[in-house]
Amino acid sequence: MYLVRWLICLIQLWIQLGAAASVTPIAPLLVKIPNGKLLGRDNGHYYSFESIPYAEPPTGELRFEAPRPYKQQWTDTFNATQEPALCMQWNQFINGDNKLIGVEDCLTVSVYKPKNSSRNTFPVVANIHGGAFMFGGPRQYGHENIMREGNVMLVTIGYRLGPLGFASSGDADLSGNFGLKDQRLALLWIKQNIASFGGEPENILVIGHSAGGASVHLQMLREDFSQVAKAAISFSGNALDPWVVQQGGRGRAFELGRIVGCGQARDSVTLKKCLKSKPASEIVSAVRSFLVFSYVPFTPFGPVVESPDAPEAFITQHPIDIIKSGKFAQVPWAVTYTSEDGGYNAALLLDKQASTGRELIVDLNDRWFDWAPYLFFYRDSMTTIKDIDDYSRKLRQEYLGDRRFSVESYWDVQRMFTDLLFKNSVQTAVDLHRKYGKSPVYAYVYDNPADLGVGQILSRRSDVHFGTVHGDDVFLIFNVPFVQVNRRPDEQIISRNFIKMLEYFALSPNDSMSYGDCVFHNNVGSKQMQLLSITRDGCENKQLDYSIKSSLI
Numbered sequence: 280m281y282l283v284r285w286l287i288c289l290i291q292l293w294i295q296l297g298a299a300a301s302v303t304p305i306a307p308l309l310v311k312i313p314n315g316k317l318l319g320r321d322n323g324h325y326y327s328f329e330s331i332p333y334a335e336p337p338t339g340e341l342r343f344e345a346p347r348p349y350k351q352q353w354t355d356t357f358n359a360t361q362e363p364a365l366c367m368q369w370n371q372f373i374n375g376d377n378k379l380i381g382v383e384d385c386l387t388v389s390v391y392k393p394k395n396s397s398r399n400t401f402p403v404v405a406n407i408h409g410g411a412f413m414f415g416g417p418r419q420y421g422h423e424n425i426m427r428e429g430n431v432m433l434v435t436i437g438y439r440l441g442p443l444g445f446a447s448s449g450d451a452d453l454s455g456n457f458g459l460k461d462q463r464l465a466l467l468w469i470k471q472n473i474a475s476f477g478g479e480p481e482n483i484l485v486i487g488h489s490a491g492g493a494s495v496h497l498q499m500l501r502e503d504f505s506q507v508a509k510a511a512i513s514f515s516g517n518a519l520d521p522w523v524v525q526q527g528g529r530g531r532a533f534e535l536g537r538i539v540g541c542g543q544a545r546d547s548v549t550l551k552k553c554l555k556s557k558p559a560s561e562i563v564s565a566v567r568s569f570l571v572f573s574y575v576p577f578t579p580f581g582p583v584v585e586s587p588d589a590p591e592a593f594i595t596q597h598p599i600d601i602i603k604s605g606k607f608a609q610v611p612w613a614v615t616y617t618s619e620d621g622g623y624n625a626a627l628l629l630d631k632q633a634s635t636g637r638e639l640i641v642d643l644n645d646r647w648f649d650w651a652p653y654l655f656f657y658r659d660s661m662t663t664i665k666d667i668d669d670y671s672r673k674l675r676q677e678y679l680g681d682r683r684f685s686v687e688s689y690w691d692v693q694r695m696f697t698d699l700l701f702k703n704s705v706q707t708a709v710d711l712h713r714k715y716g717k718s719p720v721y722a723y724v725y726d727n728p729a730d731l732g733v734g735q736i737l738s739r740r741s742d743v744h745f746g747t748v749h750g751d752d753v754f755l756i757f758n759v760p761f762v763q764v765n766r767r768p769d770e771q772i773i774s775r776n777f778i779k780m781l782e783y784f785a786l787s788p789n790d791s792m793s794y795g796d797c798v799f800h801n802n803v804g805s806k807q808m809q810l811l812s813i814t815r816d817g818c819e820n821k822q823l824d825y826s827i828k829s830s831l832i
């Protein structure tokens with residue numbers, strides 16, 4: 280009897296071993312993680328493992344809650360060949376009135392692994408996508424280019440956006456920052472699981488562009504980020520940008536309630552309960568009511584300082600105070616901007632309106648005091664209308680003097696956007712980090728206009744010179760569908776240099792960072808701001824005075 284059972288066992292074992300042997304050819308595609316086995320895809324020169332859940336679907340009772348780690352056990356092999364879905368969003372770059380796209384169940388990571396017979400494991404670049412905390416997705420920062428270089432593994436992250444990711448009543452009951460909590464859980468997933476794919480968990484570089492860059496900085500403001508990341512880069516976006524951490528969230532949360540039919544809610548518990556019962560598409564479509572004109576302000580829902588009693592709070596202090604306390608992750612960090620970063624969102628002012636036949640910038644002459652507080656995000660940070668108006672008047676005076684808003688003065692208006700939304704806060708952040716932190720702080724400015732970029736897209740015109748706008752550098756690292764053009768020879772070199780920069784930073788044994796032939800200078804311990812200038816002709820280390828910036832900030 281026992282013998283028969285033994286025999287059957289042996290035969291089963293033999294069959295299993297045989298089966299295992301027969302799948303050997305696809306072994307790199309079959310990966311085992313604690314949830315079970317998943318099957319990726321062979322794309323010729325790289326493998327992909329897409330849409331792997333890292334959190335339980337944030338739907339039903341879990342909407343407006345911190346994400347729960349994904350616990351399901353797969354009985355069958357998980358099919359990891361499906362493109363990651365977009366989180367539900369009201370997307371600025373969809374033309375027409377209906378800008379709704381995406382699904383609510385979207386919390387996944389995707390892993391892209393180059394084929395390279397000369398190495399078994401790879402350093403890891405984890406990318407947090409941009410899109411103003413309101414829109415975008417992993418596939419809008421495509422992986423093909425990085426895979427072609429063949430030296431790093433790329434992991435992309437989907438996180439909740441807009442009202443579903445960031446609605447906050449300012450108290451413990453609807454505390455907000457759900458999208459940031461998603462990112463954090465995804466980063467932990469990468470740390471725990473990436474070795475199963477051939478990634479090096481001790482060499483994880485976390486990067487992001489725009490709202491993704493600000494997200495990277497915010498993640499870094501939690502000390503435990505150093506257990507996940509070896510280094511970090513914030514491209515054209517950091518936590519001190521005025522569009523990142525905003526006030527007035529409570530008012531917007533209840534306004535959101537009124538718009539979707541939760542107007543009877545007087546307290547946040549009732550509000551959250553009611554919002555959970557509404558279709559996600561109604562909640563996200565309500566974004567249009569928060570836009571004053573066009574897609575302004577571009578971040579009506581974004582990160583907040585949470586109430587100290589909020590369970591699982593992400594941050595309970597303003598980033599400046601966190602940095603001053605010195606209690607943030609000590610990992611080497613680079614922060615960047617482009618010389619005309621403010622082309623986002625300035626360029627939309629050059630769009631000719633069908634209704635009036637003129638550019639929006641002309642309307643600024645009459646609407647400046649109404650619109651400026653939304654364009655530059657001080658509507659909710661000042662207490663009186665007089666303060667707001669005084670500031671608006673000063674801004675206009677500083678950048679335009681007595682000139683009118685017109686296509687001719689566009690360049691100065693764009694400069695205002697660059698300074699206020701991107702550049703000034705790079706200098707402030709570098710200055711604060713060098714004073715209160717220990718880990719290296721690097722910075723670069725990129726000046727080399729793309730032939731097609733955000734400026735042309737937003738203005739829908741090609742007759743204007745925008746300079747080097749938001750994304751002109753990062754869109755050389757990733758494949759970005761809406762600016763997909765043939766790269767010039769200089770851009771091909773820069774693209775390769777950038778991807779090498781990522782690889783070396785992820786691998787660096789001594790926290791150093793380099794681009795091309797240039798080694799970045801550390802700002803910690805430096806009396807002057809150390810800024811690498813990257814142009815078409817190469818790179819050069821420059822020194823600036825930390826205090827040179829708009830006198831108004």
Ligand SMILES: *[C@@H]1O[C@H](CO)[C@@H](O)[C@H](O)[C@H]1NC(C)=O
Pocket residue numbers: 358360361
């Ligand atoms: C996995 O999903 C892809 C895309 O939906 C599909 O084409 C393929 O047949 C699936 N594979 C398996 C083994 O189910």
Ligand SMILES: *[C@@H]1O[C@H](CO)[C@@H](O)[C@H](O)[C@H]1NC(C)=O
Pocket residue numbers: 394395396397398427428429430
């Ligand atoms: C593969 O890895 C080696 C060693 O890191 C590197 O020199 C080479 O450029 C890589 N790329 C490809 C496509 O083989």
Ligand SMILES: *[C@@H]1O[C@H](CO)[C@@H](O)[C@H](O)[C@H]1NC(C)=O
Pocket residue numbers: 787788789791
């Ligand atoms: C840091 O490491 C790199 C790569 O190994 C090396 O080239 C460089 O000289 C080192 N720098 C310092 C300051 O030790």
